[in-house]
Amino acid sequence: MTLDPATLARTVRVDDLTLRYYEAGSGHPVILLHGSGPGATGWSNFAGNIGALAEHFHVYAVDMPGWGESDAVTVDRLDHVATAVGFLDALGIDKAAFVGNSMGGQTxxxxxxxxxxxxxxxxxxxxxxxxxxxLFGPGGGPSEGLKVLIEAYRDPSPEAMRRLVEIMVYDRERFATPELCRARSEAALARPEHLRNYVEGLPKGAPLPKWADPALLPRIAVPTLLLHGRDDRVVSFESSLHLLAHIPDSRLVLLNRCGHWAMIEHADEFNRLVTDFIAHN
Structure with missing residues (x-):
């Protein structure tokens, strides 16, 4: 299914914020939450997945506050869980499947x-x-990928975006194209307030000033599918091994030749796995 983002784009008010989201399909609601990074949006993270998933489900890909075409916020206003619950309430959704990459996965x-x-x-x-x-490298510092991501917020040039995309994926030649790097740069530069708020909020914990309590992971009762790239240089696959050990009804698919963007690098397999998982669990 080939989709035009302009025809799928919607806006909704959540509290006093306007959010951009993309909607397609019908059936059980599925909320797609993007990761962080300059130029990241619901569409840029999930353009290769929305159409396939929308053949089976009612799909919503959300630009979280501080990203894409949604309103800008400072770190003091960042609470993506409150935003996600408010989004469900605003659209009259009682319960949904949540599919999250990186920051969206933590949310x-x-x-x-x-x-x-x-x-x-x-x-x-x-x-x-x-x-x-x-999440951190030797000596307790940020991971290799996180360092490049933060630098791209400070310098969202096409060259910085090339370095960012290259470290996010395993197959650089296929995915770190000049067109993608230029598009990510233009998207980031179009909203300088997002860049500024992210960088200024880093000392206060942006983009995730509040984390899931690890002690509560064993209480997660819903069916859980963990997907992780063996070659992830932003967040080690060991994080998903930890989740597998603590979430009772969970299963893990570890993908070789895959970086931080499993839904992009292995889109067809991702779409099959997620469709089957939600449809049959």
Whole structure:
């Protein structure tokens, strides 16, 4: 299914914020939550997945506050779980499957621990699970990928975006194209307030000032699918091994030749796995 983002784009008010989201399909609601990074949006993260998933489900890909065409916020206003619950309320959705990459995966984990009545299925791709060794490199510093991501916020040039995309994926030649790097740069530069708020908020914990409580992971009762790239240089696959060990109804698919963007690098397999998982669990 080939989709035009302009025809799928919607806006909704959540509290006093306007959010951009993309909607397609019908059936059980599935919420797609993007990762962080300059130029990241619901569409840029999930353009290769929305159409396939919309053949089976009612899909919503959301630009979270501070990203894409949604309103800008400072770190003091960042609470993606509150935003996700508000989004469900605003659209009259009682319960949905949540599919989250990286930052979006951590948001989905926290939502599953704090609002278990609002989530039917949990799917994560490369989520950080807190300030533990899986997110940080030797000596306790940021991972290689996180360093490049932060630098791209400070310098969102096409060259910086090339370095960012290259470290996010395994197959650089296929995915780090000049067109993609230029598009990501233009998208980031179009919203300088997002860049500024992210960088200024780093000392206060942006983009995730609040994390899921690891002690609550065993209480997650919904079916959980963990997808992770073996070659992830942003968040080590060990984070998903930790989740597998602590979430009772979970299963892990570890993909070789895959970086931080499983839904992009292995889109067809991702779409099949997620469709089958939500449809049959």
């Amino acid at each position: 989905s984990l926290r939502l599953a621990t704090e609002h278990p009545d609002r989530i039917s299925h949990l799917v994560t791709m490369g989520p950080p699970i807190g300030p533990v060794p899986t």
